[in-house]
Amino acid sequence: MGIRVANVSKSFGDFRAADDVSVDVDSGSLVALLGPSGSGKSTLLRLIAGLEAADAGRIWITGEEATQRSVQERQVGFVFQHFALFKHRNVRRNVAFGLELRRWKPEAIRRRVDELLDLVHLRGYGGRFPSQLSGGQRQRVALARALAVQPRVLLLDEPFSALDAKVRKELRAWLRNLHDEMHVTTVIVTHDQEEAMEVADRIVVMNEGRVEQIGTPAEIYDHPASPFVMSFVGAVNELPSGSLPVRRDAVPPLPADGRIFVRPHHVQVHVTPQPGTVPARLRRLTHMGRDLQAELVLDTEDVVVAQFPREEVDVATLKPGDRLHVISCQAHAFQPDYSI
Numbered sequence: 001m002g003i004r005v006a007n008v009s010k011s012f013g014d015f016r017a018a019d020d021v022s023v024d025v026d027s028g029s030l031v032a033l034l035g036p037s038g039s040g041k042s043t044l045l046r047l048i049a050g051l052e053a054a055d056a057g058r059i060w061i062t063g064e065e066a067t068q069r070s071v072q073e074r075q076v077g078f079v080f081q082h083f084a085l086f087k088h089r090n091v092r093r094n095v096a097f098g099l100e101l102r103r104w105k106p107e108a109i110r111r112r113v114d115e116l117l118d119l120v121h122l123r124g125y126g127g128r129f130p131s132q133l134s135g136g137q138r139q140r141v142a143l144a145r146a147l148a149v150q151p152r153v154l155l156l157d158e159p160f161s162a163l164d165a166k167v168r169k170e171l172r173a174w175l176r177n178l179h180d181e182m183h184v185t186t187v188i189v190t191h192d193q194e195e196a197m198e199v200a201d202r203i204v205v206m207n208e209g210r211v212e213q214i215g216t217p218a219e220i221y222d223h224p225a226s227p228f229v230m231s232f233v234g235a236v237n238e239l240p241s242g243s244l245p246v247r248r249d250a251v252p253p254l255p256a257d258g259r260i261f262v263r264p265h266h267v268q269v270h271v272t273p274q275p276g277t278v279p280a281r282l283r284r285l286t287h288m289g290r291d292l293q294a295e296l297v298l299d300t301e302d303v304v305v306a307q308f309p310r311e312e313v314d315v316a317t318l319k320p321g322d323r324l325h326v327i328s329c330q331a332h333a334f335q336p337d338y339s340i
């Protein structure tokens with residue numbers, strides 16, 4: 001096991017930032033802690049790093065109990081959201097920092113830094129100072145610095161969130177490739193579900209200091225354990241059961257009363273009535289690149305958002321006020337003790 005967190009709690013005053021959290025991270029895997037602001041993701045990461053002490057529970061890193069160990073003893077690599085490079089050191093000396101502290105010989109440092117600069121695709125940038133780099137390049141230097149001392153685990157706290165969308169997307173792909181080369185057990189904190197889905201082997205969804213669900217990206221998306229998870233990992237319509245018909249082959253059996261949860265791409269839109277459909281008035285049509293998003297009002301006054309590829313419906317003829325016909329091909333229902 002790369003990291004084991006067992007029944008860990010942490011309060012700040014009266015506030016429980018981590019509430020009986022248990023998470024296992026397999027050796028060599030990449031796990032994302034996903035949740036809204038304030039859900040306790042950073043607190044959990046800081047507890048693993050030893051930057052915070054747990055009030056209760058235990059933590060193991062690569063099989064050894066680390067609960068009472070100092071940050072240094074835990075030998076973790078850490079990268080934060082805000083660039084924390086040393087301004088007055090060039091890239092090489094930033095990457096070399098931990099090695100200098102450990103009194104490596106200059107020749108060994110030179111070789112290791114060359115290796116790392118290759119790894120993060122920054123060969124040729126060694127002489128630059130942080131102010132002469134882009135945001136994405138700085139985060140790659142921060143990652144190289146964290147990896148230099150061969151940490152037992154790598155902990156990343158929103159490492160890309162200060163960067164623009166395009167660079168962020170590039171760095172995600174890059175991080176995943178880097179991980180596949182290095183296989184260092186990695187935990188990344190993010191509030192961005194797309195980021196979690198794209199990079200992680202497994203996702204830990206957090207809400208109010210607790211773990212809501214742990215699973216692969218597909219498990220979390222296709223089999224959400226609660227309305228909270230379902231709405232956090234993708235768009236969803238929440239509707240009174242019975243307002244929008246659901247195809248009979250859809251799983252699971254839906255309650256006669258209560259609420260159902262339907263993803264916009266599971267709402268099928270037809271121009272003419274089809275078996276089982278109900279009418280709906282088109283209120284708004286939004287172009288989203290390849291897809292269209294239609295906001296529809298049912299006769300019950302419930303609003304349903306549908307998303308579908310533009311070639312599926314003759315878009316040229318659609319205009320607000322049109323009467324269309326809808327049915328859902330899939331829906332989720334949850335036990336009544338859950339609420340959003």
Ligand SMILES: Nc1ncnc2c1ncn2[C@@H]1O[C@H](COP(=O)(O)OP(=O)(O)OP(=O)(O)O)[C@@H](O)[C@H]1O
Binds near residue numbers: 016041042
């Ligand atoms: N040192 C502290 N003292 C007091 N409260 C704290 C401290 N650190 C965190 N908290 C509180 O604990 C809660 C969880 O914070 P945490 O930073 O873990 O959340 P998060 O999920 O990482 O959120 P974000 O995405 O906004 O960083 C927040 O309500 C925060 O205000």
